[in-house]
Amino acid sequence: MAKLVPRGRSPSQPWSRSSASRPSSQSSSPSADPFALPATWDLLAAALRAGLPVATAVHAVRAGAPPGPGAYLRKVGDLLALGADPAAAWAAALDHPDTAPLARAARRSARSGAALAGAVADLAADLRARIDDQAEARAQRAAVVVAGPLALCFLPAFLCLGVLPVVIGLAGQVSSSW
Numbered sequence: 001m002a003k004l005v006p007r008g009r010s011p012s013q014p015w016s017r018s019s020a021s022r023p024s025s026q027s028s029s030p031s032a033d034p035f036a037l038p039a040t041w042d043l044l045a046a047a048l049r050a051g052l053p054v055a056t057a058v059h060a061v062r063a064g065a066p067p068g069p070g071a072y073l074r075k076v077g078d079l080l081a082l083g084a085d086p087a088a089a090w091a092a093a094l095d096h097p098d099t100a101p102l103a104r105a106a107r108r109s110a111r112s113g114a115a116l117a118g119a120v121a122d123l124a125a126d127l128r129a130r131i132d133d134q135a136e137a138r139a140q141r142a143a144v145v146v147a148g149p150l151a152l153c154f155l156p157a158f159l160c161l162g163v164l165p166v167v168i169g170l171a172g173q174v175s176s177s178w
Contacts, residue, residue, distance in 0.1 A: 032066060034131045037098055040065040041124035044102075048117035054106070055080035069098040076103075086110035 040061050047057035058077035062070050072093045079089035087110060093103035105119035 034135075035128065036064070036066050037069060038124040038128040038131070040069070041102065041120050041127065045117045045121040045124065048115070048120065053080075054086070054116065066098070068096055072096045072099045 043061045043064065044057055047060050048054065052060065055077050058073050058080065062073035062077060065073055072095070075092045076089050076099075079092070080086065087107050090103040090106045090110075093099040093106075101123050102120065105123065106116055108114070109116040109119060
């Protein structure tokens with residue numbers, strides 16, 4: 001009996017998971033979680049309130065961050081861990097729109113000595129409120145978009161069952177009186 005071997009493999013090659021056999025994450029990527037970034041900022045605030053140094057806290061939370069901000073957080077965490085000036089370390093994060101508010105708050109905190117945890121928690125709350133507002137706006141737009149097809153479906157029925165009998169009845173009365 002012949003052995004079934006997948007294409008591109010010889011019978012002596014063991015079965016293994018390779019990147020070629022896995023589906024691409026870009027081809028079947030589910031929609032990104034909009035609350036991943038606020039959750040990351042909440043975790044960063046909690047780590048800072050727990051007393052972790054900024055570099056350690058950034059490294060601790062970057063794994064849960066979305067890919068774009070996660071890459072910038074890795075750069076910032078590496079620079080801070082190497083002892084770079086906080087203003088210079090956070091400068092790289094100013095290039096990404098998701099990390100720019102955090103970078104501005106961190107640079108302000110490094111200059112003034114104020115606690116960064118409160119500012120990060122405020123960023124998370126603001127971002128979460130903005131996401132909620134966007135979701136509500138999308139829901140309201142959906143209600144408006146759905147009203148058009150419903151009107152087109154119910155308008156003929158309203159004309160046939162509501163208006164037409166009244167017009168025919170009035171026409172019958174008017175024609176009998178002439």
